[in-house]
Amino acid sequence: MTESQIETVGFRNQMRARWRAMPREQRAGVSIAATIVAAALLFFVDHALAYAALTLSALYWIHRLPLLPWRLGAQAALVLAFVIAGPRSLAVLLAIAFAVFWIPERRRVWALPVVAIVAAIFYPFFEDKMFTIPVFGVWPDVATGVVMIIFVMMAVGLNIVVGYAGLLDLGYVAFYATGAYTAAFFASQQFAGQKCPTKGVSIDNCTVAAVPKHNFDFGAVGLVPGGGGIHISGWLLLLMAGVVTAIFGIVIGLPTLRLRGDYLAIVTLGFGEILPQIARNGDNFFGTGVNLTNGPNGITPLDSIGFGNSLSSWTGGFLPSNFLTCCKANHLGHQIQSTDVFFWVAIVLLLITVFCSLRLQYSRLGRAWIAIREDETAAAAMGIPLMRTKTWAYASGAFFGGVAGAYYAIFRSATFPGDFFFNISVFILCMVILGGMGNIWGVIVGAAFLAYLNQEGLANTGAWINSNIHFGSWHPNIEPPLYASGIYGVIILVVMLFRPEGLIPSRRRAAELHEGVHDEPLYDATHAGAEA
Amino acid sequence: MAADVSAPTLATRVKRPSLIGGLGLLFVIALLVWLAINFAKTPSDFISVFLIGITTGCVYALVALGYTLVYGILELINFAHGDVFMLGGMFTITFATHLFGLHHGQGSVTVLIVFATLLLSMLACGVLNATIEFVAYRPLRGAPRLAPLITAIGVSFIIEDVGLAWKGPNYITAPDVFPHSAVFSAGGVTYTWNKLIVVIITVPVLLGLLWLVQETRQGKAMRATAQDKDAAAIMGINVNRTISFTFLIAGFLAGAAGLLYALYVTTVRFDQGFQLGLIAFTAAVLGGIGNLPGAVLGAVLIGLIQAFNEGLNWHSPGSDWTETIVFSILILILVFRPEGLLGEKTPEGG
Numbered sequence: 092m093t094e095s096q097i098e099t100v101g102f103r104n105q106m107r108a109r110w111r112a113m114p115r116e117q118r119a120g121v122s123i124a125a126t127i128v129a130a131a132l133l134f135f136v137d138h139a140l141a142y143a144a145l146t147l148s149a150l151y152w153i154h155r156l157p158l159l160p161w162r163l164g165a166q167a168a169l170v171l172a173f174v175i176a177g178p179r180s181l182a183v184l185l186a187i188a189f190a191v192f193w194i195p196e197r198r199r200v201w202a203l204p205v206v207a208i209v210a211a212i213f214y215p216f217f218e219d220k221m222f223t224i225p226v227f228g229v230w231p232d233v234a235t236g237v238v239m240i241i242f243v244m245m246a247v248g249l250n251i252v253v254g255y256a257g258l259l260d261l262g263y264v265a266f267y268a269t270g271a272y273t274a275a276f277f278a279s280q281q282f283a284g285q286k287c288p289t290k291g292v293s294i295d296n297c298t299v300a301a302v303p304k305h306n307f308d309f310g311a312v313g314l315v316p317g318g319g320g321i322h323i324s325g326w327l328l329l330l331m332a333g334v335v336t337a338i339f340g341i342v343i344g345l346p347t348l349r350l351r352g353d354y355l356a357i358v359t360l361g362f363g364e365i366l367p368q369i370a371r372n373g374d375n376f377f378g379t380g381v382n383l384t385n386g387p388n389g390i391t392p393l394d395s396i397g398f399g400n401s402l403s404s405w406t407g408g409f410l411p412s413n414f415l416t417c418c419k420a421n422h423l424g425h426q427i428q429s430t431d432v433f434f435w436v437a438i439v440l441l442l443i444t445v446f447c448s449l450r451l452q453y454s455r456l457g458r459a460w461i462a463i464r465e466d467e468t469a470a471a472a473m474g475i476p477l478m479r480t481k482t483w484a485y486a487s488g489a490f491f492g493g494v495a496g497a498y499y500a501i502f503r504s505a506t507f508p509g510d511f512f513f514n515i516s517v518f519i520l521c522m523v524i525l526g527g528m529g530n531i532w533g534v535i536v537g538a539a540f541l542a543y544l545n546q547e548g549l550a551n552t553g554a555w556i557n558s559n560i561h562f563g564s565w566h567p568n569i570e571p572p573l574y575a576s577g578i579y580g581v582i583i584l585v586v587m588l589f590r591p592e593g594l595i596p597s598r599r600r601a602a603e604l605h606e607g608v609h610d611e612p613l614y615d616a617t618h619a620g621a622e623a
Numbered sequence: 624m625a626a627d628v629s630a631p632t633l634a635t636r637v638k639r640p641s642l643i644g645g646l647g648l649l650f651v652i653a654l655l656v657w658l659a660i661n662f663a664k665t666p667s668d669f670i671s672v673f674l675i676g677i678t679t680g681c682v683y684a685l686v687a688l689g690y691t692l693v694y695g696i697l698e699l700i701n702f703a704h705g706d707v708f709m710l711g712g713m714f715t716i717t718f719a720t721h722l723f724g725l726h727h728g729q730g731s732v733t734v735l736i737v738f739a740t741l742l743l744s745m746l747a748c749g750v751l752n753a754t755i756e757f758v759a760y761r762p763l764r765g766a767p768r769l770a771p772l773i774t775a776i777g778v779s780f781i782i783e784d785v786g787l788a789w790k791g792p793n794y795i796t797a798p799d800v801f802p803h804s805a806v807f808s809a810g811g812v813t814y815t816w817n818k819l820i821v822v823i824i825t826v827p828v829l830l831g832l833l834w835l836v837q838e839t840r841q842g843k844a845m846r847a848t849a850q851d852k853d854a855a856a857i858m859g860i861n862v863n864r865t866i867s868f869t870f871l872i873a874g875f876l877a878g879a880a881g882l883l884y885a886l887y888v889t890t891v892r893f894d895q896g897f898q899l900g901l902i903a904f905t906a907a908v909l910g911g912i913g914n915l916p917g918a919v920l921g922a923v924l925i926g927l928i929q930a931f932n933e934g935l936n937w938h939s940p941g942s943d944w945t946e947t948i949v950f951s952i953l954i955l956i957l958v959f960r961p962e963g964l965l966g967e968k969t970p971e972g973g
Contacts, residue, residue: 259769259772259773346958347954347957347958350961352769352772353698353700353768353769353772354961356700356769357904357908357957358957358958362954364901365946365950371943513897520773521777573792574784574788576783576784577780577784577787578784579777579780580776580778580783581777581781583774583780584777584778587763587770587771587777588763588774591770603767
């Protein structure tokens with residue numbers, strides 16, 4: 092330990108120590124003063140926000156004061172007053188926050204997910220009736236919801252690699268791309284090929300319209316008659332994309348997982364850069380004319396997903412035969428759209444992902460991952476086969492990335508190489524870091540929030556700032572979506588400096604980050620584990 | 624810290640099966656045969672492309688040295704370095720055109736202006752790089768080593784967007800002041816002045832760096848800190864100041880590289896830094912990261928590989944595949960020979 096290391100074990104710890112050294116009354120005074128100043132500033136921007144800030148801080152201080160009897164009642168009265176007098180949108184948010192934080196933690200574990208799932212399932216029905224949130228504007232529409240859930244799935248997958256096993260993967264977009272292209276290959280007309288209907292005439296000299304050469308169909312829905320190409324049922328394809336991507340993850344992992352943390356990060360980054368370039372140049376490999384990926388134009392359209400005619404008629408139309416053309420039904424005053432069905436299926440996929448991830452976390456394998464993350468040498472000494480365990484982490488992470496990628500491709504009915512930039516890898520990593528590495532609930536919240544920001548939030552926020560904030564005659568004119576990656580950079584920086592365990596941390600990970608771990612393994616042990 | 628890094632390379636080298644070595648040798652032989660056939664077919668093209676490769680390699684070398692210096696002392700891959708380099712190009716264009724009014728055809732004043740711009744943009748990048756270290760990396764000195772790496776990516780994105788906000792999303796052009804007249808012209812090969820100027824500026828900077836690291840007191844402190852921070856601190860070296868100084872020097876190099884790139888290529892865009900930075904990092908890894916001569920060797924090799932790939936006619940993959948080739952080299956080197964071409968990783972960085 093150098094002198095510098097001893098005095099700053101974490102920037103945040105240092106700040107916190109200074110803060111703790113102050114007398115208690117002084118701290119309370121500073122906090123209250125800061126709140127009032129913030130509320131006063133907010134007041135110029137938006138009155139309602141200022142009131143909300145004051146109410147929140149009052150709630151907090153009531154919570155902190157030990158003397159006051161009927162604490163909960165006082166708080167409830169405060170919230171009720173705000174609900175009656177304040178703007179409806181903020182009141183609802185405040186009520187939600189109140190509910191979240193004042194449910195006893197034992198019940199929160201069950202109550203919150205159940206409420207969240209039920210609310211999410213019925214979201215398409217009340218989405219258009221939702222209030223406007225200050226700053227962020229309207230609630231996301233259902234299509235944004237689908238993308239959010241897909242990104243949450245990817246973040247949960249990456250969390251297995253980064254959060255559980257502690258392997259920094261900067262090329263997660265490669266898994267996403269693999270899944271998306273697997274779906275695109277086997278559910279489009281990409282490999283139809285062409286031949287001339289006239290016997291013995293090559294396609295170049297053909298005068299009549301060309302017909303597809305290859306045709307394979309296995310349970311796919313919504314096919315164009317005579318289109319040709321490979322068409323496999325979307326459900327099978329999701330599984331297939333996951334398996335293919337997991338195999339790809341193993342192939343990448345086997346040679347590289349021996350490497351130390353930062354080298355591994357660089358190698359994954361390399362794969363993340365190579366794969367999109369192959370996709371971009373894949374319409375004509377080295378001038379040989381082999382068209383694998385259709386190059387920068389991408390592969391489009393993809394087959395939709397659906398339950399098929401027989402299953403649909405058997406359930407009386409409850410299960411739609413084809414998501415794209417389905418849904419004329421009207422329930423609860425809402426005409427069901429095809430996006431809604433995609434949304435519900437996405438929720439199911441996400442639930443499966445979360446379930447697997449949770450079960451993995453406390454399984455033998457999951458505990459092995461955490462052991463490796465905390466101390467590789469000790470883990471190897473305890474008999475954990477390092478290479479095999481790490482490869483499994485890669486494969487599981489890749490599986491969910493692949494499924495999410497495939498579902499995204501099917502949802503958008505297209506795959507473009509331009510979607511697979513390094514930015515996306517960092518974007519997903521940022522979700523995991525913001526939410527809290529290793530804690531699946533944190534990752535879900537962080538990912539949902541960031542995906543929302545990326546889809547709608549930044550644009551809405553920018554519009555709100557442009558119209559609401561002005562100093563005299565000066566009006567800002569900013570376009571936050573343009574600076575999205577910079578904003579993620581700021582988020583990463585701020586979180587790593589001030590709260591490296593994320594917003595909703597796992598206790599274990601937080602302890603590691605503050606007390607430090609032996610994350611520089613002795614290579615001999617690593618190598619011995621690799622052969623075991 | 625350094626001991627357990629160099630230990631594995633020894634252990635693995637003894638045990639490494641010869642199959643991989645043989646395959647590597649075969650690959651290198653195939654590469655040489657390909658180069659020889661290209662040379663035999665069009666010698667003049669080959670030499671022109673070779674000269675272009677050397678020039679590109681010089682720019683890469685300056686950037687790669689920044690990576691290798693920082694890695695040598697802190698074992699941190701400073702992702703933000705490529706973007707500092709990009710800002711260096713922007714500084715150059717701003718200083719040269721707006722401050723000094725540089726434009727094409729000013730005669731000998733050009734030399735003076737370019738020199739002044741070089742100093743200014745080096746200084747700007749150096750200060751920027753040292754500031755980044757102070758704000759983003761220093762607070763994480765005791766954290767797990769992946770923490771500063773993640774932070775570095777965040778900083779890289781921030782700087783990229785600073786460039787975007789400053790100069791907009793389009794290419795900005797620098798005045799084309801390096802003369803395009805020939806230094807010599809023989810057998811269809813023309814070596815132009817602008818390529819020579821890049822070499823002329825690079826070589827003294829490199830020599831100056833070597834002198835600094837190997838001869839001066841500050842350089843000795845840098846090498847000591849790289850070797851063992853605790854021991855260095857016990858010996859009375861101010862470790863934090865030495866690390867700041869290293870970032871300053873790395874920033875100087877990025878500034879010089881930015882100037883050369885801006886005036887040689889004459890266009891700069893906000894997102895070029897990251898890509899070029901990764902290529903330069905590959906060069907540093909190829910030569911053996913932490914090793915100064917290695918970084919230069921790797922950079923020249925990468926520059927040549929890129930030029931051959933993009934410039935040669937007979938069976939070359941073409942510029943569409945440059946990044947794939949460079950990153951494949953990166954992966955292969957990291958997997959099979961993490962210590963790079965120049966043997967052991969020297970923690971001294973010199």
